[in-house]
Amino acid sequence: MELLEVKNLSKHYKNFDLKDISFSLPKGYIMGYVGANGSGKTTTLNLITGILKGTEGEVRIDGLSHEEDMGAYKEKIGYVGDESYFPDHFKIKHIRSILKDFYPTFSADKFNGFIRKWKLPENKMIKDFSRGMKVMLMFASVLARETKLLVLDEASNGLDPVMRAEVLRLLQEYVMDGERSVIFSTHILSDLEQIADYIYFIHAGRTVFYDAKDDLIENFLLVKGESARIPPALKRELIGLEENAYGFEAVLPSDKAELLGNAFLFEKPTIDQIVIHYIKNKDMDTGKQE
Amino acid sequence: MRALYFLKIDYILTRKQMYIVPLFFVLALVTGKSVSTENMSLLVTCSYMLFVSTIFSTAPFGYCVGKNRGFLLLFPATVKDRVAGRFLYGISFVALLALLCGAVVGVYVMLGVEIPLWTLGAGLCELAVGIVITTLEILFFYLFGEGKENWQYLSNIVRVAPGMAMFFAASYLIDDAQAAVSGTEMDLEVMTGRMMQAGALAVAAALLLTVAAAAVCVKVIEKRDYA
Numbered sequence: 001m002e003l004l005e006v007k008n009l010s011k012h013y014k015n016f017d018l019k020d021i022s023f024s025l026p027k028g029y030i031m032g033y034v035g036a037n038g039s040g041k042t043t044t045l046n047l048i049t050g051i052l053k054g055t056e057g058e059v060r061i062d063g064l065s066h067e068e069d070m071g072a073y074k075e076k077i078g079y080v081g082d083e084s085y086f087p088d089h090f091k092i093k094h095i096r097s098i099l100k101d102f103y104p105t106f107s108a109d110k111f112n113g114f115i116r117k118w119k120l121p122e123n124k125m126i127k128d129f130s131r132g133m134k135v136m137l138m139f140a141s142v143l144a145r146e147t148k149l150l151v152l153d154e155a156s157n158g159l160d161p162v163m164r165a166e167v168l169r170l171l172q173e174y175v176m177d178g179e180r181s182v183i184f185s186t187h188i189l190s191d192l193e194q195i196a197d198y199i200y201f202i203h204a205g206r207t208v209f210y211d212a213k214d215d216l217i218e219n220f221l222l223v224k225g226e227s228a229r230i231p232p233a234l235k236r237e238l239i240g241l242e243e244n245a246y247g248f249e250a251v252l253p254s255d256k257a258e259l260l261g262n263a264f265l266f267e268k269p270t271i272d273q274i275v276i277h278y279i280k281n282k283d284m285d286t287g288k289q290e
Numbered sequence: 291m292r293a294l295y296f297l298k299i300d301y302i303l304t305r306k307q308m309y310i311v312p313l314f315f316v317l318a319l320v321t322g323k324s325v326s327t328e329n330m331s332l333l334v335t336c337s338y339m340l341f342v343s344t345i346f347s348t349a350p351f352g353y354c355v356g357k358n359r360g361f362l363l364l365f366p367a368t369v370k371d372r373v374a375g376r377f378l379y380g381i382s383f384v385a386l387l388a389l390l391c392g393a394v395v396g397v398y399v400m401l402g403v404e405i406p407l408w409t410l411g412a413g414l415c416e417l418a419v420g421i422v423i424t425t426l427e428i429l430f431f432y433l434f435g436e437g438k439e440n441w442q443y444l445s446n447i448v449r450v451a452p453g454m455a456m457f458f459a460a461s462y463l464i465d466d467a468q469a470a471v472s473g474t475e476m477d478l479e480v481m482t483g484r485m486m487q488a489g490a491l492a493v494a495a496a497l498l499l500t501v502a503a504a505a506v507c508v509k510v511i512e513k514r515d516y517a
Contacts, residue, residue, distance in 0.1 A: 051363050052515045074366040085360030087303055087353060094302050101295040102365045 003027045003181040004048070004149055009057035011043055018043050018205040021057070025198065028178035030171060032192035032213070032271070033185040035202040036279050041185040044202070045153045048183065049079050062148050075103065078142030082154035084134035088127035092120060095141060105146035114140035132163045139170060150174060150182040156191055164188070168195050189272040201275060208278055213271065220251045220274050225264035234259040240277025251277040292367040296375020297382065299362070300350040307346050311390070314342050318394045332398060332405065336391040336413050337460035340420035343387035344453035347380035347424040351431045352445065359516065369512045373432065377504045380424040381497075388417045407482040412467065414489025416460060421496035423452045425503045432507040 004025040011018040018040040025031045035041050046052040048059050050066040050073060058065060066073045079085075086095060092115060099106045115122065118136045126134065135155055142150065150171070156164050171182050172195055186192060192199065192213070199216055201208040211219065223238065227248045235241070237259060238250035251269055252260070260266060269277075301308070322335040354362060362372060391413065399405055430448055 049364065051360070070368060071366040074364065077364075079360075079364055081360065085358065085364070087358045087361060089303065089306075089353065098295065098299055098302070101298065102292070102367070 001027050003062055004031075004183065005058075005060040006044075006048065007058045009044065009047055009059060010055045011040075011047060011052060012055045016040070016043075016205060018047075021202070021207060023198075023200055023210050025181050025183060027181055028175050029197040030175055030182040030184060030195050031198040031200060032189075032196035033183055033200050033202070034187075034189060034192065034271075034275055035185075035208075039202050040205040041202060042153055043205075045079075045151050045183070045185060048149075049077055049151055050074060075105075076148040077151055078145070078147035078149070079151045080135065080138040080142060080153070080155040082157055084126060084129070084138060086126045086134070086137065088125065090126050091124065092122050092137070095137070099141055099145070103145045107144050111140055111144035114143060131158050132160060135159060135167070136163065139167070143170065143174070148180050150180070150184075152182065152184045152186075154186055155184075156186055156188060164191065171195055189270070189275060193271050196271075199271060201278065203279060216271065216274065217268055219254050220269050221254055221257060221260075221266040222249065222269035222273050223252050223260065223264050223266045224249050229263050231259070240280035242277070242280060249277075292365075292371035293374035293378060295365075296362070296367070296372050297378045300376060300379035303353040304346070304349045307349055311346075311386070314339060314387070315390050315393070318390065319397060322394050322398060332391075332395055333409055333412055333416065333464045334461050335394060336388075337416050337457050337464075339387045339391045339394075340384065340416055341453040341457035343384045344420055344423045344427065344456070345449050346387075347383040348427045348431060348449050350376060350379060351428075351435065352442075363516060370508050373504055373507045373511065376432075377425070377428055377500055377507075380428050381421060381500060384417070384420045384424050388413075388420070408485045411482065411485025411487070411489040412464075414486070415492045416456075418489070418492035418496040419456050419460075420453075421493065422499060423456060425496070425500045427452065429503040429507060433510060 002024040004023075006021055006023050009018065009021040016038070021040075021044055023031070033041055033044065043052065047054050047057075048061075050059075050070065061073060061076045064073050064076070096108055096111055099111070100108060114120075114136070118133075118140070120133055120137055120140070121129070126137070129137065138155070152171075156167050159167065168191060171184065174180055175182055184192070184196065196213050198211070199213050200210045209216070220239075225247055227243045230238070230248065234252075234256075237256045238248075238252055241248055241250040251274055252266070257266070318335045318339050321338065322332050365372075395405055395413075427448060431445070435445060
């Protein structure tokens, strides 16, 4: 059963186009939404939360679209961004009181539990919180109510390793009941390595690939060797070829493995390596066009 | 109901200015004393209070800019709820200071100062002007500046100038009005009745304008991103 369905989502700006983004995320799974800066990650996530209006396409959460019932749609979403969206002059008591008003499923006890657990200061204004505290407050505010989909936009960036580990643990716990899902954009791809079930890679507003993480790792090889020994047939297939004084490194689709022969080293790549080589490849393509 | 929640948010956002409101009440009492001893109307004091209210009533636009707006946008509510909450804040703030004006007048009545009844009608007209100014300011902010971070200077002018103009115009017109009243041959009771009617009509018209302005804001904002 799909929790999040995105169909042909497009958004047109003067200097940027997000084009034909389509995917679905089943209940109980975590999707990593990755791409370079300016590739359209935040735009997509804002379209999903309903803050932005798409030029074309459709988003459904648990079968419900934004247009059908905006209130019910937004209730299903918990959003944690890279910056705190709470007004700087608020204190925790104000946030608690407001969330109670707006969300029937909000549990003040749960919220207070998170506040105590993460030692968030009740009497300080949000502007005096550290970045980590602000992120954890956003998590407390979304985890204290019943949501179906967590939308995280670079939420773990800038957190110390202990807090990052806590966030990853929370996400795994969140999807554990098999009814809820997470879409998670981050630059820290090692986080996705640990928790993501699906990877959606976007570049310059276009889909590059979208697959289950394990299949993705199986579908590529990280190849290393001497640059001089690369045959032309292989060179054409290599993605993000990076050459230096010691040789080359690139990724290759696994179904082209026969081109390698015995002359090169290959291994399973990490998500990080696949994405970095793809971005290099795309940048090289753009350079060629220019 | 959700509009009331947004109203509550605006009061929390601007809670610091609520601490200043009693100071304006005291100031109005003091300045009221000097104008009443000069046999002038307390309307000058009231127009001063309403001038203050038109500045404060749009304060949430200054507190909720850039990333802070995300908090409001993510709530399960419609644009209509959010805009209604903001207009309710503006109008309720004007009404609050109008009530304080009433309290100032009440204090002077208890002290034995005679307040001509026709000034109540004139006071209602002032209230109507205060509502209109606040409405137009909110309309302006929604149409041109909601959430913008880099136009503090212009937004301050927009917030202060109309109220200030109202204050000076009222101070000027009140002298003329008093002269006209003392020179008229019309029965004072009839004139008071007419002034009250005019005041009540003006307030009703101002509130209708507020509803129309809110409807325009909703229509415009619904088409925008970050709405």
